[in-house]
Amino acid sequence: MPELPEVEAVRIGLEQLVLNKTIQSVDVYWPRIIEKPEVDEFKLMLQGETITGLERRGKFLIIRLTHYDLISHLRMEGKYEFSEESASLQKHAHVVFNFQDGSSLSYLDVRKFGRMALIEKGTATDYAGIKKLGPEPVVEEFLLDPFAVGLKKSGKAIKPLLLEQKLVTGLGNIYVDEALFQAQIHPEQPADTLTKKEVTILHQAIIDVLGRAVEAGGTTIRTYKNALGEAGKFQTALKAYGQTGEPCEYCGGPIAKKKVAQRGTHYCPNCQQLKRRKSKGAKS
Numbered sequence: 532m533p534e535l536p537e538v539e540a541v542r543i544g545l546e547q548l549v550l551n552k553t554i555q556s557v558d559v560y561w562p563r564i565i566e567k568p569e570v571d572e573f574k575l576m577l578q579g580e581t582i583t584g585l586e587r588r589g590k591f592l593i594i595r596l597t598h599y600d601l602i603s604h605l606r607m608e609g610k611y612e613f614s615e616e617s618a619s620l621q622k623h624a625h626v627v628f629n630f631q632d633g634s635s636l637s638y639l640d641v642r643k644f645g646r647m648a649l650i651e652k653g654t655a656t657d658y659a660g661i662k663k664l665g666p667e668p669v670v671e672e673f674l675l676d677p678f679a680v681g682l683k684k685s686g687k688a689i690k691p692l693l694l695e696q697k698l699v700t701g702l703g704n705i706y707v708d709e710a711l712f713q714a715q716i717h718p719e720q721p722a723d724t725l726t727k728k729e730v731t732i733l734h735q736a737i738i739d740v741l742g743r744a745v746e747a748g749g750t751t752i753r754t755y756k757n758a759l760g761e762a763g764k765f766q767t768a769l770k771a772y773g774q775t776g777e778p779c780e781y782c783g784g785p786i787a788k789k790k791v792a793q794r795g796t797h798y799c800p801n802c803q804q805l806k807r808r809k810s811k812g813a814k815s
């Protein structure tokens with residue numbers, strides 16, 4: 532958390548709150564949040580910059596400024612809170628952007644895992660974390676054939692492979708579980724053993740699950756809220772993630788939980804059965 536739908540909800544909220552605002556000063560209370568440049572330079576470079584746009588790539592938030600791009604990776608529990616007035620410093624607030632009109636935007640992060648990087652304008656696609664990302668999970672960009680080819684090239688278990696963000700971006704622990712459940716594919720199934728039909732169903736499930744989650748404003752499991760202070764609503768639609776012991780909507784059997792690639796994983800043992808890899812001498 533937050534995953535693609537949550538970051539998109541943050542982007543939409545910030546667009547309503549801070550677009551066209553000009554930064555007067557920046558306070559940094561936890562220097563390690565700033566990946567580059569050095570903190571003093573970061574604060575100085577942002578003075579007088581106006582926010583001209585807000586975009587998202589995968590789970591990265593891209594804040595377009597007059598002369599720079601500000602990359603923000605929320606990681607586990609990063610979030611933004613806006614205030615119309617200069618407010619007292621909040622607990623877990625590590626970076627505060629003070630605007631010329633007296634309002635402010637605070638970046639809060641309980642675990643302090645989030646990172647920001649101020650880079651040359653127009654170079655966000657070359658940023659290390661963004662450069663390696665696969666296509667966005669939308670029909671126009673996430674094409675079936677390249678996805679099928681990528682799966683066929685890997686013998687990795689399907690869940691950790693999808694979490695790598697290379698074949699398609701935006702899938703985190705919650706939405707991988709949901710997509711695999713919808714496609715009825717075991718999370719440990721080797722990617723190169725999926726049939727053409729399974730690949731097609733999984734491809735559509737990924738687009739569908741993430742699309743519905745974006746519409747619902749994401750999923751609130753613990754502390755997530757968007758920039759408007761609103762919780763996501765997709766948790767009410769979860770069929771697998773966090774549903775341990777609950778009946779599967781397909782067969783009625785209990786949803787199980789196990790560790791897959793050191794991540795808590797939810798699935799239906801009956802509907803998502805692990806298929807053995809065929810031996811080389813077996814007939815197809």
